Amino acid sequence: MTKASALIVDDEADIRELVEITLTRMGLKTQSAATLAEAHALLAERKFxxxxxxxxxPDGNGLSLIQHIQREIPCMPVAMITAYGNAQAAVESLKAGAFDFVSKPVDLATLRKLVDSALKLRKNDTTDTADQELLGTHESIRNLRAMIERLARSQAPVHIAGESGTGKERVxxxxxxQGPRGQSPFMPVNCGAIPTELMESEFFGHVKGSFTGAVRDKQGLFQSAEGGTLFLDEVADLPLHMQVKLLRAVQERSVRPVGAETEVPVNVRIISATHKNLNDLVNQGAFRQDLYYRLNVIEVRTPPLRDRADDIPLLSEHILTRLARDNGLSAPPKLEAQAQRQLREYNFPGNVRELENILERAITMCDGKVISASDLQLRPSAPVQFSSAVANENAALGDHIEEIEKRAIREALEKARYNKTRAAELLGMSFRSLRYRIKKLGIE
Structure with missing residues (x-):
């Protein structure tokens, strides 16, 4: 690969020289400009x-240069140098399309990491990855794939909003x-699943002896995700005291482990998600507005399944193929016409996750070749309520269905004197399907 080239735009000669020396030592060719006009002239005559x-x-704002590059050379990453502590400028630059930002006085280690991440984009080919892993032909999914490709070329914090089961973690x-951090850790954490008293230690780590039970030093989630991405799922569930500490970590790009005297710099990208309306929570005082603006620099919405019913046959085929493989079936069962019609008409309050659960249950109940409408066991459609109450109701329903399955399998095993082949016949399923369900449901 040819030597990479960089354009440095700053009216302060000492900063230009500092950045030039740093990038030259990294093996880059550099050109510098002191004004917007000079920068535009260089961009017009050569490639960077x-x-x-x-x-x-002197003759304008760096944001206009970022916007120009986004329009004319969208594949070229551009970073912003901001004044120390100017969080608003940093957010504005990211919203305008900046790859990342660095604050004055410029920390050379941070600058080198930023440049290294930006140049990794030259080596990445992400043309087909999203199409392979985010299934669907509906316009909302096509737009989402295009948005993912653009966001992969940035380091901006992203907030993913959408109902439960719409694939926020997949996005x-x-x-x-698809981004330059792709070979580094992806650390997902459910913010609602961590006990409040352990949150600070889990996120930022602790040093030995800092509290009862701290028998050794421990890295937190930020440090474990170093160089990669920290995915904060259900971020709306963070208590207010933790929101304050998270805001500081995001702004300062450093964390202080519990019991430590100094902060540790961290290099992570933050992606957050929730099925709740963060803006409403801000208005209610349940979520900090300043943290909301830092996390929600760019918002992505995952579409509900009922809005793209035409994608259900494609998704069903993909899910059934995977389930057949897991169940040891030679071929996935086919959905009969009435079953397909019922799936298209169902409103799917649990979205794609619920479709997976329905088909997993159906593949157990069917004869192994064809899934009928009765095998689906769909509930009557009801208006979808966008609240945690529905999520809890769906979870409770899933637990109830699992209990019914467990009871039916246990009864069949007892009748067959624990001969699994005979029990499978009584249940009208294959031996491999029964073995799979016994393992999944944890039946002894």
């Missing part, structure tokens, strides 16, 4: 692989995988 610009320039994984 990377650009870094100051926010304030976060694709943004991570």
């Amino acid at each position: 692989d990377f650009c870094i610009t100051d926010m304030r320039l 976060a994984q694709l943004i991570h995988k």
